[in-house]
Amino acid sequence: MNDSTKPTPKEPPRYDFAAAEPRWQTEWDRRACFAVPDVPPPEAKKYYVLEMFPYPSGKIHMGHVRNYTLGDVVARYKRARGHLVMHPMGWDAFGLPAENAARERGIHPGKWTYDNIANMRAELQRMGLSLEWAREFATCDAAYYGKQQKLFLDFWKAGLVERKESWVNWDPVDGTVLANEQVIDGRGWRSGALVEKKKLSQWFLSITKYAPDLLEALNTLDRWPERVKLMQSNWIGRSEGARVRFRLTDAAAAGAEEVEVFTTRPDTLFGMSFLAVAAEHPLAAAAAARDPRAAEFIAECRRMGTSEAAIEQAEKRGFDTGFRVAHPFVPGVSFPVWIANFVLMEYGTGAIFGCPGHDERDFEFATKYALPILPVVLPPGADATTFRLGGEAYTDDGTIFNSGFLDGLAVPAAKRRVIEELEKTGQGTGVVNWRLRDWGISRQRYWGCPIPVIHCESCGAVPVPEAQLPVVLPEDVDFSKPGNPLDHHPTWKHVACPQCGAPARRETDTCDTFVDSSWYFARFCSPGAAEPVTRAAVDAWLPVDQYIGGIEHAILHLLYSRFFTRAMKATGHLAVEEPFAGLFTQGMVQHESYKGADGRWLYPEEVEISVAADGTRSAVVKGSNEPATIGRVEAMSKSKRNTVDPGAIIGKYGADTARWFILSDNPPERDMEWTEAGVAGAFRFTQRIWRLAANSADALAPVGAAHAAGAGPARKLRQATHRTIAAVTEALENFAFNVAVARIHEFANAIGEAEGQAAAEGMGAARREALETLARLSAPMMPHLAEEVFAALRPGSGTLVAELPWPEADPELLKAETVTLAIQVLGKLRATIEVPVGAPEAEIFALAEAEENVQRALGGKPVKKRIHVPGRVVNLVV
């Protein structure tokens, strides 16, 4: 090489993401790469990828970026694998924040919502997601919620809708129903008034009718995370037990002959020391009627809020009503009836019998109020004459004692025996009880789907005739008063009864927003249909093959969607059993938090981080250089100001960098930490890929050139290529996207090393294969860069990576000639040996024992046992 003729080194080529990303987005769009028909051709292998649709809060956040990037990797990968992929997007657009905006800033909820959607759509489009925007809708579109009203009426006809009373949080100052979120430490978030419980008549969907099936069918969901199935199973909460009727000793005062309890431990009936009812129980009301102190206690319980967490975390308190109940089997023995704040009216019968010896809550309650504690279950090995309970209840199995006819029986046998006896004497029955409650969908709010019902004085609750659907929300609403604007609207609710024509009142409650999100996946299959869904479309596309979203939806949203699918099947709208065949739950996106010297939270862009040689990090406030403290890594939230704006990241580094970093950082099911350093590293890697391609442009063989035979550097590169194909494919199939990223890093390193051997035989073809494979394997993660690289490798070809099939690994190139075996002595690594694949075991043992380090470790002792795991390890036991 003659230095004088060597061209002056050029500036390293830079990948211009800002120009490339919109260009490829336009190209995908122009060629309709992601469009699919409502009804796919019968021979197509369909694949429906769906991410949980966002609430249009105003801007996308990093959680969205993570969610939609994960879904896009799956969508692009499955498309390359030859599937017809439906990948739609929409908006979960009803909800409280829009009403809050209306009250705080005077903006109409509809305008606020649709403006937010426009913003967020543009942000999502900049991410280069392979979405089919033609299917987009928002749940606040009358074209959507009108169909939801039709579903409600169909469910009603099918007996799946009921009107029942239930308790709500009531703000007595604002005169408004509060969401649990709006109750802060027992007070209304705006008025500060002590919240009360209030009973309202509301609409319910009969999800409990499907409780057995919702539980049973969890077994069929083999592509759901076990923990989600477990949580659902516990939520549905099947338990076997007994209903026991206790006779009240003073029926006249109590206003009832008996009180019924549900128990899962009828075997401990002889250890009873009290009976407790919920504050909402009729017996509590009877006590209040004759004792103002009881009334006061109930009023206190009513100030506790309706959330189960609040109730169960509260200090256990009770009030002795003075009523007594007789023991079912011991004549002359009776127990006090208490009102207790930890008994839930919604579960079982709203009454329990307390056996403090064998239930922790009962133990705590009995200890507090000095009620007797009698053990009736003897732990295995304990002696009945000397056994004493320690400072806690004994809740495990054992042998029953102190219990009359149950003495000597094991717990399960005792349960069967006592139920037999209860049934024989007519005092109770064995029952299966479910924790799951019916789904109350009524919300006293404006920004939701109107429930299509008209209340008539003579006809009762009458369905809105289908011809009058959709029942559209009025536009002219007044948010200056508290309460539901639909209720104070001057005209909207005044209608004629569809049955008798008399003046009637429109239902002013709207649907829980969980209803909106319980069937949107079905609507996506035919978003323009005149019916809620088109049978041919849902029959072809459902179930969703891969659903992706946050673990926070593990129970409610997923359970409600499973219920809706069953209800829609019962009403003939679709035929599948389950909505989501595969489920993936992603972790949260977190960030460090920062505080200034004055204790004020600081945004990441307000602080300057420096790193000392020992790795210690410290922070100062930009500009002032005042010290700042680096706080915990926690979920991004506005209140902690530890948020990073995806739009700013995409502007600075490009969508591919953001996508690559969010995938590379850690396994997607785990919480991840967003770091500036990590993003910068991902950005450098995008540039590195681009450089690898640009540096090779004139050293590549033409497309289709034959590969050289032999075992030189070209073969080594080809082996790396094909092993990477196999490894990345496996990683993508397993949602191990961070591992796929690591393999691509290794591959890029291998390609970089091969640059030094450009002259070796067959290298031109091997490098073309490697670089084209690099582009195609990284395309699900970095789709724009992949197109840009591929176009540079095949100038003028017009081929889009988005339209290419997934690369296939050549099995011949995956084979290894030798393997490295770890040689252990007593499980401790002492040496490694390199042996040909398939070497005879005897030879391997001989080689292993000949190793110097192995000899030293053996110390001359005879080998008792030799374990050989082919391709992995040899363990010698002495």
Place this chain on the structure above:
RNA sequence: GCGGGCGUGGUGGAACGGUAGACACGCUGGAUUUAGGUUCCAGUGGCGCAAGCCAUGGGGGUUCAAGUCCCUCCGCCCGCACCA
């Protein structure tokens, strides 16, 4: 309170029960560059001169072999039915 999960170097993490720390970030040293938020090379769990020993939140167990399986304790996170 109840239900579910997670815990591995300075950091994120990898690891069919089989060589713990792949890959990356960060840091250190060197080279290139007028310059560097560039690129390239080398090093990087702890202790030890070394042989080696110690390390996967703490403690215990099963196994030839445990980050992985079992028990227990601790810490953190998610859900709890009207936030989405």
